[in-house]
Amino acid sequence: MRERFANGFDPFVIPFLIGMAFVLGYCIVAMFRIIIQLPKADRKRFLLTLITPKYIWMNIRDIFLNCLIHVKLWKRNKVLGYMHSSIAFGWFMIILLGHLEVILFLPNRIHLFYYPIFFNYFVAETESTIQGSLLMFLMDFFLLIILSGIVLAIIKRFASRIVGMRRTTRLSLMDQVGLYSLWAIFPLRLLAESFTAHISGGSFLTIPANWVFRQFLGNDLHALPTWWAYSIALCVFMCVLPFTRYMHIPAEMLLIPMRNAGIRIRHPRKGFALLEVYSCPACGVCIDACPMSVRKVNCKDTTVYLNRMLRRGNERRIEEISDKCLLCGKCTAVCQVGVQGPELRIAQRERRAYALSPSYSAINVRPLASAVVHGAGGESGGVLYFAGCMTHLTPSIRRATASLLDKAGVRWQMMDPENGLCCGRPLMMAGRTEQARELIAKNAEIIRASGCDTLLLSCPICYKVFLEEYKLEGVRVVHHSVFFEELIAGGQLQVRRDDGLKLVFHDPCELGRGCGIYEEPRRAVAAAGELVEAGKHHAEAICCGGSLGSLTLSYDQRRPMTRNALENLTVANPDQIVTACPLCLATFVRQADRPVRDIAEVLDAHC
Amino acid sequence: MDFGFKLSPSSAVNLDTVDHARYDRLVQLVPDALTCIGCGSCSATCTAAPWSGMSVRKVLLGLQRGRDDEVDSMLSKCMLCGKCTMVCPRGINTRHLILTLCRLSRKGEVVR
Numbered sequence A: 001m002r003e004r005f006a007n008g009f010d011p012f013v014i015p016f017l018i019g020m021a022f023v024l025g026y027c028i029v030a031m032f033r034i035i036i037q038l039p040k041a042d043r044k045r046f047l048l049t050l051i052t053p054k055y056i057w058m059n060i061r062d063i064f065l066n067c068l069i070h071v072k073l074w075k076r077n078k079v080l081g082y083m084h085s086s087i088a089f090g091w092f093m094i095i096l097l098g099h100l101e102v103i104l105f106l107p108n109r110i111h112l113f114y115y116p117i118f119f120n121y122f123v124a125e126t127e128s129t130i131q132g133s134l135l136m137f138l139m140d141f142f143l144l145i146i147l148s149g150i151v152l153a154i155i156k157r158f159a160s161r162i163v164g165m166r167r168t169t170r171l172s173l174m175d176q177v178g179l180y181s182l183w184a185i186f187p188l189r190l191l192a193e194s195f196t197a198h199i200s201g202g203s204f205l206t207i208p209a210n211w212v213f214r215q216f217l218g219n220d221l222h223a224l225p226t227w228w229a230y231s232i233a234l235c236v237f238m239c240v241l242p243f244t245r246y247m248h249i250p251a252e253m254l255l256i257p258m259r260n261a262g263i264r265i266r267h268p269r270k271g272f273a274l275l276e277v278y279s280c281p282a283c284g285v286c287i288d289a290c291p292m293s294v295r296k297v298n299c300k301d302t303t304v305y306l307n308r309m310l311r312r313g314n315e316r317r318i319e320e321i322s323d324k325c326l327l328c329g330k331c332t333a334v335c336q337v338g339v340q341g342p343e344l345r346i347a348q349r350e351r352r353a354y355a356l357s358p359s360y361s362a363i364n365v366r367p368l369a370s371a372v373v374h375g376a377g378g379e380s381g382g383v384l385y386f387a388g389c390m391t392h393l394t395p396s397i398r399r400a401t402a403s404l405l406d407k408a409g410v411r412w413q414m415m416d417p418e419n420g421l422c423c424g425r426p427l428m429m430a431g432r433t434e435q436a437r438e439l440i441a442k443n444a445e446i447i448r449a450s451g452c453d454t455l456l457l458s459c460p461i462c463y464k465v466f467l468e469e470y471k472l473e474g475v476r477v478v479h480h481s482v483f484f485e486e487l488i489a490g491g492q493l494q495v496r497r498d499d500g501l502k503l504v505f506h507d508p509c510e511l512g513r514g515c516g517i518y519e520e521p522r523r524a525v526a527a528a529g530e531l532v533e534a535g536k537h538h539a540e541a542i543c544c545g546g547s548l549g550s551l552t553l554s555y556d557q558r559r560p561m562t563r564n565a566l567e568n569l570t571v572a573n574p575d576q577i578v579t580a581c582p583l584c585l586a587t588f589v590r591q592a593d594r595p596v597r598d599i600a601e602v603l604d605a606h607c
Numbered sequence B: 001m002d003f004g005f006k007l008s009p010s011s012a013v014n015l016d017t018v019d020h021a022r023y024d025r026l027v028q029l030v031p032d033a034l035t036c037i038g039c040g041s042c043s044a045t046c047t048a049a050p051w052s053g054m055s056v057r058k059v060l061l062g063l064q065r066g067r068d069d070e071v072d073s074m075l076s077k078c079m080l081c082g083k084c085t086m087v088c089p090r091g092i093n094t095r096h097l098i099l100t101l102c103r104l105s106r107k108g109e110v111v112r
Helices: A013-037 A040-049 A053-069 A071-076 A078-105 A127-158 A173-195 A206-216 A223-243 A245-260 A272-279 A285-289 A296-301 A303-312 A315-324 A330-334 A341-350 A366-376 A388-393 A395-407 A425-429 A433-450 A460-468 A480-489 A519-528 A555-569 A582-589 A599-605 B021-029 B031-035 B041-045 B056-064 B068-075 B083-087 B094-103
Strands: A383-386 A412-414 A454-457 A476-479 A498-506 A529-532 A576-579 A596-598
Touching (some): A013 A223, A040 A245, A053 A078, A053 A245, A071 A078, A078 A127, A127 A173, A173 A206, A173 A223, A173 A245, A223 A245, A245 A272, A272 A303, A285 A330, A296 A303, A296 A315, A303 A315, A303 A341, A315 A341, A330 A341, A366 A412, A366 A433, A388 A395, A388 A460, A388 A582, A395 A480, A395 A596, A425 A433, A454 A460, A454 A480, A460 A476, A480 A599, A498 A519, A519 A599, A555 A582, A576 A582, A582 A596, B021 B031, B041 B056, B041 B083, B056 B068, B056 B094, B068 B094, B083 B094
Parallel strands (some): A383 A454, A454 A476, A576 A596
16 A cells, blocks of 8 residues: 555545534533542542453453444344444444554554544555455445345334334434435445546445446546545534434443442432433333333324423423323333433422422331331241231232241231331432431331241232331341242142143332342242243233322323233233232222232232 | 310311412312322321321312321321222322422422
8 A cells, every 4th residue: 555645635535524523522512521520439439440350351341242233222222233333333343443543554644533533535556556455345244235225214213113223213403414425425435436446446345336337427526525524424424413312322321330339329410410411322122111201292202202291391391291201211121221210300300499398207106116126025036017008909909918927937027017107218309318318217117126037928019118228237128029929938828739720920120120039929929829920020020000200190191101001911811910019909909801810819828 | 164165276278268279279280189088098098197197088188178297297207008099989199299298398499
């Protein structure tokens, strides 16, 4: 390779340089802003992980697998996986190979920022170039891969069903500018490289294209304008990038190390929350996943639009979207980047001003505490069963749980036989964390007084908060589905299996996605009958629609969501629907065409 | 002198002097409040009732009768557990109603 121009410069590189300088400057400032906005302890932890070898390796691996290869997307949808990894990985390889070419052939030019990008314009082929034919082949190969990805992207934009998405995001104006400039970059690069391929050399893609063009284009005058167009397309893309969804490309590279360091959302708009908003690629996977999308009008209340409104600072819509969400967590379960939709919303709810704040400090729990002390009869250990508000509303669950505990010969007592306090989770969901802490302290007082070693809960809403927020040293917090499964496995509960009974298990949001418990309840259900699966299950189970997470959805608006969840549950035509949450039970019972039972009721009926 | 009984202070409500601003604003923001039939299902199930006599029915009634202190003391013990929403035969989203009410000042303005 030899240089065609002695000064190694042409004015057409200027738009590229402007774009690059802008996007780099913007991203560096944004990165420092986010890091500075983190609380001090979080920031220290994050910076420490950056110099810890274990984390460095983990970060590099995760960034490579997620940002370039898009492993999570491949697992979910092969076509979308190919589309994204072809563009991301292909582009990365082209940049890498461009640098390699400069290092190999013209090492004196490596300090020029633009040289690897526009290499083919600045060089002419010589005899020695034959050694680089592999590089040229790879360049063309990856360009072809990218172009195939772009073709898929164009098809997806106009017919998203073909790639398996029912709905896709409505793009904002800036997103459209970014999208079209991104689409333009690679065909323009192919054209530009083809026009100069007889000078700079090329491979299986550019040389035949060059030959074809030369058949009807008499001269080389169109080569320079095409390189200009390529540079301008790059400039436009990079200049709009910070204001479009493509901001997720640089943002995700910071998000992954931060998540690996265990940073959480502490402020609704700053630090990690801001980074998550930037990281949203607006792919729209959450639109199809959201249980609210059954009603078309609620499609605009999904996480992707929350992120957009957060970027725009549209307070009215932010409030509306934050309050409507069921907090079922499915958007996070399907999100490729892992944007925590529910946590973002709770953070928005937390910053709301109230004229009246509840206070529970005046509540005297001493009578409740002395009741459990009396109930324990001076012995420590044993099971303390906290039914919680919702189980009190569905007494059949409480009766069945009590009956099973007696049948298994467990020494137990109830924490809230008559009066009790709420666990605090509904307040947390409403963003009133401070007040929830008061309830948590009161409940913890009763539990410690009882001297129990196991706290049994029949409600996943309570279970999640007891597990995560209560500091109960020496007390095992367990959900009744897990507890009964253990009793069955240990032989303390003898369950008769009814082979003719088809049962489907509904994963309650708080138990499944919330606490990661999927298999224990299934094993328990399988002990009582034949277990069949719903259409969507495990992490992708559909919320019953009764969730306490939503503050504003009315009963009428929830009804189609419940119906949709029931349709999903009954695809295998089960005889009974089994759930492990009193709220799901109460919600389903109203609309189900077949019996809905709690797991405790099913087991009790077969014991 | 102890007569074995005493006179309780008058609990008569003079509706002419009651300021309805907060109730009116609530109705504006949560129109479902108007559909309450006062059946008392919410009172019967309320988790906070044993601690404060909380009842959504009484809150709505108290607002219309100018019993602001009583309303506030009831609201300040609500734990948002959602049982009242589940049992309401009119399908009123009582949690939304309570939270909206907590955001209103006595003059009926939404605090910011």
